Amino acid sequence: MTRDEIRSRRDALIERDGPWRSNIRLAEDVYTIGEGDASGAGRVRRVVQLLRDLTGNQLAGRRILDAGCGEGAVALELARQGAEVVALDAGAPKVAKAALGREAMQLRRLTVVHADARTITPEELGYFDVALALDLLCDLDADALFEVAPRFAGVATDIAVVSARVARKGSVRREHLGVTYRGEIARPARGARAAFHLTRASLLNLLVALGFTSIAEVQDPDASGQEPMLVALKGRRVALQSAPHANAAAPAAWREPRGVGLRGVLARRGA
Numbered sequence: 001m002t003r004d005e006i007r008s009r010r011d012a013l014i015e016r017d018g019p020w021r022s023n024i025r026l027a028e029d030v031y032t033i034g035e036g037d038a039s040g041a042g043r044v045r046r047v048v049q050l051l052r053d054l055t056g057n058q059l060a061g062r063r064i065l066d067a068g069c070g071e072g073a074v075a076l077e078l079a080r081q082g083a084e085v086v087a088l089d090a091g092a093p094k095v096a097k098a099a100l101g102r103e104a105m106q107l108r109r110l111t112v113v114h115a116d117a118r119t120i121t122p123e124e125l126g127y128f129d130v131a132l133a134l135d136l137l138c139d140l141d142a143d144a145l146f147e148v149a150p151r152f153a154g155v156a157t158d159i160a161v162v163s164a165r166v167a168r169k170g171s172v173r174r175e176h177l178g179v180t181y182r183g184e185i186a187r188p189a190r191g192a193r194a195a196f197h198l199t200r201a202s203l204l205n206l207l208v209a210l211g212f213t214s215i216a217e218v219q220d221p222d223a224s225g226q227e228p229m230l231v232a233l234k235g236r237r238v239a240l241q242s243a244p245h246a247n248a249a250a251p252a253a254w255r256e257p258r259g260v261g262l263r264g265v266l267a268r269r270g271a
Contacts, residue, residue: 003027006104013100017093022073026104032071032097040073042222043134046229047074047161048081050218051130054159054231059083065128067117067152068136072098072110079110086125088113118144120151131156137164138227142183142196146176153210160212160232167197168226170256179209182256200228201254207232208251 001009006027014020020032022040033039052059060082066075067088075087075098087110089095095114102110113125117136133152140148153160170182174196181202186195198206207215212232223229239247 001027001104003030006030006100009100013093013097017096020071020097022071024071024073024076024101026101030104044073044077046218046220047132047134048077050161050231051078051159052081055130062129063126064130064132065120065125065152065155066132066134067120068133069098069112070094070135072101072112074132074134075110075112076101076105076107079107080105083109083130085110086113086128087111088115088117088120088125090114090116117148118151120148120155122155125155127157128155129157130159130161132161134161134163134229137162138197139193139195141193142172142174142185145196145198146174149206150210153207153212156234158234160207160234161218161229162203162207162232163227163229164203165195165197165227166200166203168199170199170202172196176206177209179205181206199256201256203230204254208253213237 007030010026010030010032022044023031023033023037025031029035031037051064055062059078062083064078064083064085065088066072066078066085069075069087069089071094072087075085079085079102087098089098092114095112099112102112131152136152137145137149165186167184169184172183172185174181174183181198183196183198183202186197204215207230211234213235214233216231218229218231220229
């Protein structure tokens with residue numbers, strides 16, 4: 001594609017679907033927003049730096065799934081750095097923008113898939129060294145959340161990075177495979193479905209139930225406390241040699257915080 005062709009397709013997508021949220025250099029002197037604009041760059045840098053650090057600076061050849069990829073800013077950069085990337089999103093306008101980036105940069109290592117996250121299976125996509133869910137879980141209702149999360153976790157062999165909004169309270173309870181999870185139903189924007197946001201404790205417990213053995217939170221001065229970025233690692237559960245009597249016990253679960261106010265105070269006094 002020539003630069004004029006890239007500009008023409010970029011402008012057509014903006015006219016049809018609205019402006020890009022991230023500024024991406026599609027070609028020399030051709031940007032999705034404009035030269036010098038740093039929109040979206042902070043998150044891309046943060047995720048790519050994290051993955052380089054976690055993989056020992058070995059992104060080349062790693063299979064990475066970016067589920068809920070949006071416009072593809074992260075996926076495009078990872079592919080440029082040598083990873084084999086599958087970028088998946090259910091939104092046709094977002095997929096069209098990601099596909100333009102792939103074609104403009106001629107990234108053979110990147111595959112852009114227009115599909116619902118419920119289609120994530122090893123049979124369809126294979127397995128991945130790294131799976132990203134940077135926006136995937138934020139807008140799902142409860143039924144979709146408990147269907148998509150196991151599918152996402154099921155294709156991740158080593159590392160998952162999850163960014164999700166967490167609920168301050170857990171007044172709504174949902175059962176999944178015999179476990180009770182708590183959260184809140186978020187008020188949807190006009191025309192959108194209501195989303196179910198887990199509490200922090202329930203999100204951590206869900207990741208453990210999905211087979212992740214260690215979870216860490218990425219510290220970022222720009223991140224919101226209500227939308228943490230978590231790194232979840234899949235490993236083999238440790239068997240203690242110095243305390244074999246403890247090996248049969250299941251790992252401790254995260255507890256939901258007790259409420260504040262009179263009921264919470266009384267509960268603490270009675271503890």
